[in-house]
Amino acid sequence: MSEYFATVARGLEELAAQELSQLGARDVAQGFCGVSFQGDRELLYRVNLWARLPFRVLVKLGEFPSTDDRELYDGVQQIDWGEYLTPELTLAVTVTGKNDQLNHSHFTAIQVKRAITKQQTEKFGSRSDVDIQDPNVRINAHIDKDRCIVSLDSSGNSLHRRGYRSAVGDA
Template sequence: MNQYFATVARGLEPIAAQELEKLGAKDVRPEFTGVHFSGDLGLLYRVNLWSRIIFRVLVPLREFRCVNAQMLYREVQKFSWEEYLTPEQSLAVNCTGSNAQLNHTHFTALQVKNAIVDQQREQFGERSNVDAQNPDLLINLHIHENQAILSLDSSGGSLHRRGYRPAMGIAPLKETLAAAILEMAEYDGSLPFYDPLCGSGTLPLEAGLKALNIAPGLFREKFGFMSWKNYDEALWEEIVGEAEKADLPALKAPIYGSDRDGEVLKQARNNAMNCGLGKDIQFSEKELYFIEPPADSGILICNPPYGERLGDAEELGDFYKLMGDVFKQRFKGWTAYILTGNKELAKRVGLRTAKKMPVFNGSIACTLLKYELY
């Protein structure tokens, strides 16, 4: 059994832990912005392929005391890097966290890189090049107070970049957060889904992938572990083959998205085509005032602007009031969810909340508000 660590957005640790357990992870233990777990190599591949919630899967190599740059350099050099990296392969280093002496992540990453390539020069007379965009080996260093954890990043790029969405609207929701919101709303594909402010389509697309049991990693061309010396291509192909057979042939209930912006809807439709959902999600151009329920009951989820990034909070008050009025008058029998980072705007909705769930959208403290519409 190998030890792994999944990084996750703040506040989503319990949801990520549940997802990992469903995927077969053992010894699951959430902590701040991450989840420890254990499993075999197949689990590592499966989590990268199937996780909808987490950002990266790290494989810890060693933990050590680290108070300054000199100590960091010495400790990194103690590791036998030839087991993981040849001079012909490229590398990159990501750093998170800090302490009193190591308080600039770029400088800290430079110390790690220097320690590795200096070891290579001494052993082989040549060294790996740095490739920040597409390295063969991506190394992660996390510093907390005077402790450091050195890990390999098995995911490569963040898993929220599914690979299906080259087109994004203004201030898009990360796919991982959209998937977490669907979990919080207990969406399972059995009821109609509608996002009346869908933008480039993240919520409807993630709803579609979930409803059809499509592994989000199927759209990615590369994962970090594919360049590792222990990469088992046959095992990976077996796990991908299982995933390709696991998707459902059709939606149990329809999925809808609408937006006032016709150009951003073109992006949404392109994104849907890219992940094979072009015929499954029904997008339409509509102002909020003119929307109608597409079914007698269902789940409505939206992420309206809340003044932090888009629009001005004062001007948005009337919009929130309109949103509440439309939902109350036209969507009887539905359950609505609104993600907002502005408590004053939330009050303007004018509906009684059935539940308030804290969640972070990046660094913005938000609340997912649930409304039972009768």
């Protein structure tokens, strides 16, 4: 059983929780701009395919203390990235939230990327390139007070864009 978080527009948390429950999610709990839930991989696919309200579905990989950049770096290093990301795949890191020491999302994203690529270099002898526009793997780090939750984005592009302008003609 894995832990997931579906991001939604503010104010839609209750409706999203109902929708996820109807799709088979367990331990559904509303949060700020999202809904946490548990389920198996089949549920993850079902939510990405059929849920109408979430923008993204995040797969929780780890949670650890992160009062400063050193704790953040060490916490990210504790995750076995070889299971999710090999050097031939590109990556992008998005950051949400902040605390007193980690209050600049770009700096925090760089720290997460550095920790991941250092582990890759030690393990594989090479590292992933960063591709902000169209990465193979998108990683999300959420800072909340003195904790960090690191997740994989299972949705790729935002789910609200599914099928958007799939048939385009001349203007």
